[in-house]
Amino acid sequence: MSDTAVSVDADGAVIASFALYLLLLVGIAVYAAGSRSGSMTDFFLGGRAMKHFVVAMSAVTSGRSGWLVLGVTGLAFVDGAAAVWSVVGYTTVELFLFLFAAPRLRRFTGRMKDITLPDFFASRLGGGPGLRVLIVTVIVLFMTAYVSSQFAAGGKAFAGTFGVADTTGVWITAGVVLVYTLLGGYVAVALSDAVQAIFMIVGLVVLPVVVVASLGWGPMFDTLRALDPALLDPYAIGFGGIIAAVGIGLGSPGQPHIVVRYMSIDDPRSLRPAALWGTVWNVLMGWGAVFIGLSGRAVYGDVDALPGADSEQLFPFLANAYLPGIVAGLLIAAVFAAIMSSADSQLLVATSGVVRDIYQRLVKKDAADLNPRHLVTVSRMVVMVMCLLAVGLLYVPGMEDLVFWLVLFAWAGLGAAFGPPLLLALFWRGTTAAGAAAGIITGAVVTVVWYYTLSDVLYELVPGAIASTAAVVAVSAVTRKPEGADRMMSLLKGGSGEREDVHG
Template sequence: MSDTAVSIETDWAIVASFVLYLLLLVGIALYAAGARSSSMTDFFLGGRAMKHFVVAMSAVTSGRSGWLVLGVTGLAFVDGAAAVWSVVGYTTVELFLFLFAAPRLRRFTGRMKDITLPDFFASRLGGGQGLRVLVVVVIVLFMTAYVSSQFAAGGKAFAGTFGVADTTGVWITAGVVLAYTLLGGYVAVALSDAVQAVFMIVGLVVLPVVVVASLGWGPMFDTLRALDPALLDPYAIGVGGIIAAVGIGLGSPGQPHIIVRYMSIDDPRSLRPAALWGTVWNVLMGWGAVFIGLSGRAVYGGVDALPSADSEQLFPFLAGEYLPGVVAGLLVAAVFAAIMSSADSQLLVATSGVVRDIYQRILKRDAEDLDPRRLVMVSRVVVLALCLLAVGMLYIPGMEDLVFWLVLFAWAGLGAAFGPPLLMALFWRGTTAAGAAAGIVTGALVTIVWYYTLSDVLYELVPGAIASALAVWAVSALTRKPEGAERMMGLLKGDPSERAGVQG
């Protein structure tokens, strides 16, 4: 990990507004520490009592991370209006999840007292401990690397914004995330994500409005047309490119840190208003990111005008150029909000896999009446350990390459591995534990192999998800359905005879 500080002129207005943002997160942690954190359900799901607005905002921000604020803006800078297809993909898929998949998941997990994704698979499909261990191993491996990469991104953002060393920035990012996750568990994470969603939406709406207003709507499009007419053509990337961009949305059903949000809502019926809020926020933030890229291209002309000729530096650079220090500081906070809202969620999901599914369900399965407060204490210790592991990975020579490799496949790999088995378990009564295991392994392997062989033809998540779905179907058809499959489907659908206790 680099330990080189960037030499920049400090804007104390930016520093002050950013410090206020950090203090707000600490305040949320202190509030959440006195709220729901006394049991496993409290610590990992907020007691299944989260309101629809918080769930919607938390699901949206934890799913987007720095990829939206830095990645999509940079993609739109390079490819123009065609970047909108990636927004269309995940917005459509997540609307479907909110309206159709999430209610089934919430009803079932509430009735069965499931806390984690491995819990759901074990309750719905059976399969002994093998399936549970497989799911946990994949989650912990990818999520720890994902958290490590988020800390590294935070370190670089601190270095570029405040002139501190990358190492210092990593520890600050990790320290803030650790503080509110450790203190308040899921409540702190969800509430901070909701607050961070506001920062992100302000950043992604205010900045393009200001830049477009300064350029003029017509002159901006004239400039883009003069640079390259394809920048204004959403179909310029061709059918294959559109399928690949829309296909990004196929990853959403397989992201445990998004799925757990649906499990935490207070009432399955609240998922409909959550769908409205989540979709509006996805559309606003997505279109904002695209217009930041387009307006930035009109301002700078080409990538060489950006710091390090890196299109992903567009957002903070443009904010510093066009906005007063205090406002720019809030927009810088939006970058960190995107990073932290994913890191905290991924850290908590990885912890839940270790504590709930390995420690409680396997190592201590014969122990009777484990003290809930002891389990929460163990959870906090694991949060600390995984956080230190994520930071430590950045110090091991050569480990950064492994972290990069894992993160490269995190969205696509998790999406292909878990998405089809989860959806088929929710909607197809014939799904079996062996089928789900086959889908998880097949989806991950096809994603990796496709990336190294045919990624120029089609984004690896698309064939990975298709292969996973086929594997679930084929193996399930050849294996025996779990006992009580009809009753399980009744719980998922909310049949009147099975509704008692669904709110769980």
């Protein structure tokens, strides 16, 4: 999933409204700094006290990134109504996660005091430090590259919108994300994501309504039909194309920055209303993105009419053309909201792996109980180091190619590597640590190999997820089950662990 630059002419009204958006983020950071950030659970999970609306909005926005605001709108511009299948895929899968997988994960991790995804696997399956190191390595590798790409996208967006240098835009993007993440930890990240979700939904609903109203519903469809009848046919991409598009949703269970949202909610029972909010938001934003693409195609006719002949430039270009400056500025903020809502989440997840799973669990495992404030201080230091590392990657000659390569596989690779092991660990008592490790490695390898050999036949995430599932089942079948597997499954189902301290 890629993010690209925007390109519009910014006037004073656009700049003023965008400045208000940045001030709002800083205000959230100041507020969150006085809230829950005194322990590891506070800093990385908001004390497991987050309300369902915040969790729903944060999960949705951190999962979409600029791919929805820029990518899906551009895809709908090119492919027409068929772009809706990608929205159907992730909306359906994330509804399943909210309703069935997330409650089990929240109950178990609350009972076991788990803070990270590696924590969960270690508690549920055992496996010693090897499994923990494998998971952290994969997460940090992909997440750092992901954050780096988000900063690069933010830099290009600032350059195209406000006429500053790319490098200046990168540092502004990184600086804003760093400030509110350092000050408030998970609370600041989750609250800012929820606020940014509002910017995204406003942008993705208001803009298509305005454009369609100006064109007229019937005339817009007549124009599209005259350009290409296939633009109005959701089945025009064929069965294989539909499977590939829907298959995008298979990546959601394997994204640590999405999964950790479920672990932070105040009560497992609150995940049902969270499912409602998250699904409504996914549907509204997804359909809004598709209709921006369709209406934009009716307006401009061909991609050559867009800046750089780039269909992913459609959203900001259309906003600037159809809306007053002050409103356009707020809608352009939706682009940055999408970028930042992913960058902050990915940065915090990578940091939690380093501090919780490597520093606390492995490096300091023989030390007496570490002071919670010391761990939070270390976490803030690591956040800063990870942020600088992500920016620094953009300055290393040749490293940009590696970052691009890692991001290319970030969604599919993480989805295939972690999704099947996580779901099987949640629902199948026979899952073992060796099976999970085999699934993680197999999913990642098959995704990469398939991309370079058969990606024109089927999106690599689909075979990667299938191969990962097969590897977990096959290896688990011939390896020793973890001790206490029945008790673990009872905790997952809400047996003896149902009445745990939900803020633990």
